[in-house]
Amino acid sequence: MTDRIIYHMCRADEWERALSSGSYPGSSQDAADGFIHFSTASQVRESAAKHRAGQDGLVLLTVDGDALAAALRWEPSRGGQLFPHLYAALPVPAVLRADPLPLGPDGVHLFPPSFPTSPEDIVP
Structure with missing residues (x-):
């Protein structure tokens, strides 16, 4: 996958x-699943709902997926x-x-x- 910009919702x-700490370890649900959940621009509204x-x-x-290197997997x-x-903590500088x-x-x-509100507005 090549979507550079990805999204995560948290409290x-x-x-x-x-x-304060320099990284985000994920929510309790992320911890239970073993990874931090992200969505693309076209997926995040449905994920929120x-x-x-x-x-x-x-x-x-709003996160620069390229900054996450090999720890980011598309599944x-x-x-x-x-x-x-x-599959790592999210470093604050990647946000x-x-x-x-x-x-x-x-x-x-x-x-x-x-x-972005429509597929035409989403820049990969």
Whole structure:
């Protein structure tokens, strides 16, 4: 896979701890699975709806996948799609930005205005 930009959702307090320590070890679910879950721009909205439904206080991490080297693997998951999985802690310098991911009035996460909204906006 060659998608350079990948995304991860985590609690804001987890991200704050990562900023202090220099790396993000993943959530408790990531630890149980043995890797940190990521999504591409075209996958992350569905991932939010499926795995983070109703959760407030989240941030969306925009990550440079190229900075993760061999620890990042693309593996089949939901519907046979390839998802990026990180088999190491996420180094803070690989994170390009962290944006709040609040819930809208309908309970659906509100992605940042700069986030791609259609396949044509997604740059691999």
